[in-house]
Amino acid sequence: MSVIDVRSLDGASEHTVTDGQGYFPVIAASETDELLVVLRGGAAHMGLGGRLDAVRSADGGRKCSNPVTIADSERDDRNPALGFNRDGIAILGYHWQGSYNDNGAWVSGKGPTDTRIVRSSDGGTTWNEDLKLNWLPLNGTSPFGKIRRDDEGTLYMPVYGGSHPLGAGGDTPRLGPATCPTYLLRSNDDGDTWADPLTVAVGLNEADLLILSANDWLFAARSEDRDEQAIYTLRSTDRGHTWSSPVKVSDSQEHPPDLTLLSGGAVLMTYGRRHPTYGVEGRISLDRGQTWLDHTLVIGNNLPGTDIGYPSTARLTDGTLITVYYSAGTDARPNEEYVARDVSCIAVRYSETALLSAVS
Secondary structure, eight states: OOEEEEEGOOOOOEEEEEESOOOEEEEETTTTTTTTEEEEEESSSOOTOEEEEEEEEEETTTSSSOOOEOOOOOEEEEEEEEOOOOTOOEEEEEEEOEEEEEEEEEEEEOEEEEEEEEEESSTTTOOOOOOOOOOOOTTOOEOOOOOEEEETOOOOOOOOSSOOTTTTOOSSOOOOOOOOOOEEESSSTTTSSSEEEEEEEOOOOOOHHHHHHHHTEEEEEESSSSTOOOEEEEESSTSSSSSOOOEOOTTEEEEEEEEEEOGOOOEEEEEOOOOOOOOOEEEEESSSTTOOOOEEEEEEOOOOOOSSEEEEEETTTTTTEEEEEEEEOOOOSSOOOOOSSSSSEEEEEEEHHHHHHHHO
């Protein structure tokens, strides 16, 4: 398998978006190519001090604003999902997590937890008061990644969690003995309310949806099995009502996926490489995600450990790609869940044209 470092492509550049914070960044581009990044600050990978901040860029990611706080409650504010509705309003879903003891250590299932929704009508400068998810059966699930919009304006937000899959039947794809369901929550009113979820699979989480056409949806997600944690893809030809069997498309400990539609039906998939040597990588498909080329794209390398990655990519109208990811830890202390040591969010800018030329 050949290796292509996207940072070496003509016109590519790399810079730091934030220092001292930047976990789980999600980037989205508006119709006018303004960029919005939502990322985590206030704590490390885990911690009740966690908050969510917004960073903006009006020049294609060359320069970024100072962070503006969106959510900073008494709980752990984390796991953002971001997108724009058809009116250009930014929609953010996130996880409001309270499963910590009095010493600030994680206690699985302790709660309370909520799924929260917040909106911005000025590109992320100000945000309205957040609201609890109105569809209560899935309140407490975790959003993730990108909020996508179809040609009718319906919004789709990936969420996962809970031990009793809602709406799962005999034809629902299942992966191994795992029990974690993943859904697509739907909004038909531009993000005001969310309901009528589509159950995608059981045993997958941290997902992304790419709407290639009305009847061709590509879904990628991380497997729940902690010994594997690889990326699987599924497809739907009926707008998410049924899904194909999961197909493994990465090695173990490579996750989570982020999908970007390129020119001519090509698809870019990026992910964190959470095994030595640690970094951020990508793959290209020239047939809308049916198969993947035998090239490894390097976006970040020589990172300190497993607390890295979570890449997210936006494409501008001129074909410029901006991938953001985070790195935390040092070579001596690489994986400290409760200590935000040497954490930063990095942005890499590169050309779609140069990328597709390099893999052809």
